[in-house]
Amino acid sequence: MAAAWEMKSLLSLLAILQLLAATTAVYKQWIPNTNFETASNWDKGRVPCARDVVHFDKDKVISVFVRSPHVLTDMYLPLNGEFVLAAGAAFTASDGSWDPGCDSGGTVRFADAEHRSWFDPTLWQDVLPSGELRPSGPIFSVDEERVPCRYDDVIFPPETSFRVNTDSSQPVIHLRSISVMGQELNTPSSWAGYLGGPSAPLQFHGNGTLQVTGTGCPDKSGCACGNALDGPRICAALLEASGRQCPEPVCQSPLQPLGHCCGVCGATINLDFTPDFDLQKYQDRLVQELLSQPKYAGVQMAISKVHKAQTFLGIMSRSSTPLIQIVLIDDRAGVQAGTAAEQLAADIMDSIAQHGEALGISSGKMEVATGSTASGQVGSHPVSRITAGTVMGLLFSLLLLGGILFLYRKGKLRFPALRLPRPWERLEEPVSPAPASDKGFDNPVFNVEPPAADLGEETPKDLQVFYLNPLYDASETET
16 A cells, blocks of 8 residues: 555656656747637627527628638628648538538527637636647746746647737737647747738737747746736736626635735745846755655645835835745645645745755745734844845835935935033023013014103103004094
C-alpha cells in the first residue's frame, strides 16, 4: 500500500515537472469563433439546413469559416464580410426535396459577434505550444493575467474564423506573437503584412492596436503583465459574465491581490528581491518542495511580478515599486477556508528566513484571511535583519526630513520662533506703568486738545475734563 502511494506521488510529481517545463512561454488561445458549423452562432441554436433561409445582418462586418457543403433555400449576405471555404466546402440551393434533419424550416439568423472583447478573461484559455488545453495544476493566474500579457503568444485556432473587439485604455497592445489560420506571425514585419491583408479588418476591430514584438521577457526576475490600465475593463467583463457581482467570501475581510477582481480567502506574500532572483526557478522550487506535498493537494498558487503604487504621507505617488506577489488559495470550505493556504504561506516564510538571501529574496511580508480569522499582516521576515533595518531606518529618516523641508518651503509648515535666555542676562524688574494723565485722552480722529490746566495752581479734585465733539454744537452740552 505504501509503495503504491509512493508511486502515485512520483507520477504526480513527474506530471507537475512536465507542466513546469512548458511554462517559460505562455500561450493563450481565443475560445469563441464565427464558424458556420458552430451551433451557438445561430439564433435557433442549430446549424441551418435545406429548408432554412439564412440571414446575415447587412450592416454587420463578419468573417465566416465554412468546413463542409451546405444546402439552403436562400441566404442574405452582409455588405462587408467574407466566407473562408475549406477544401470541399460549398453552398447549394435547395431543390425542395425532403431533408430528414430539417422538417419545419424557417429563417435562421447569425448571432452578433461584435461584443466579444479581447479583455474578457472568460474568452481565453491557457494551452500548450501545440494548441492542446493545458492540464489543470497547482498554478493559476490572477484575473489580469488570464488575458494575454505583453510577452505572451496568442493563438487563434486553425480552420476557424473570429471577430474580436480590441477596445483598450492603452493605445498599443503588445504581444510576443499571434497565430492565425495556423500561421505564426512573430515579427513586426510579418504582422504588419497580415494587417494589410483583406481578412484582418474583418477579424479585429476597436481602438486598441495589436503590435507583435517577437521578444519574450528579458528579465529573469519576471516581467509585469502590462494589463493594469485595462484592469477595470477586465473586471467589468468578468463580473458581467458571472452575474455582475463577486461571490461572497467566507472570510470576514478577504484579501485583495493586485490584478485580481474579487477578494479571496487564503494568504498573500509580497517579496522584495535582488538582481539575483529568478522567478521561474523559484516557482519550480515552490512546486517541487511544497505544493507537491499531499497535505497541500487542494492549494493553488499564483506567482508573478506586479507593480505596487507608492504612497507618502497618505498621498499616492506616480511611481511604483516592483515586487513578487504570491497568492495562495485552497478548496476548503466554512471556517476551514484558507487554512491550508495559510499553513503553506507559513512554510514559505520559514524557507525565506533560511534561504532567502541565496535565492535573491531580501524580505517577505505575509497576509492571511481564513474562514475563522480576519485578514491582517501576520508575518514579516527580513533576510538581513540588522543591515536591512539600518538602511530602512536611514531611508525613512531622510524621507521624513525631506518631507518636512518640502512642506516648510511650500509654506504649509511653520516653526514657532524661540529665544533662549542667555546666562549673563539678569531678569529685570518690570517697569511700573506711568501714572495716568489727567488730560483725558487724545481723539485719534480729531485733533482737538482739551483745555490745559493751570500748572501754577492746584488742580481742584472735582475738575472734569471734556473734549469737544465737532458733530454737535457746544451749546447742546450745557446744562
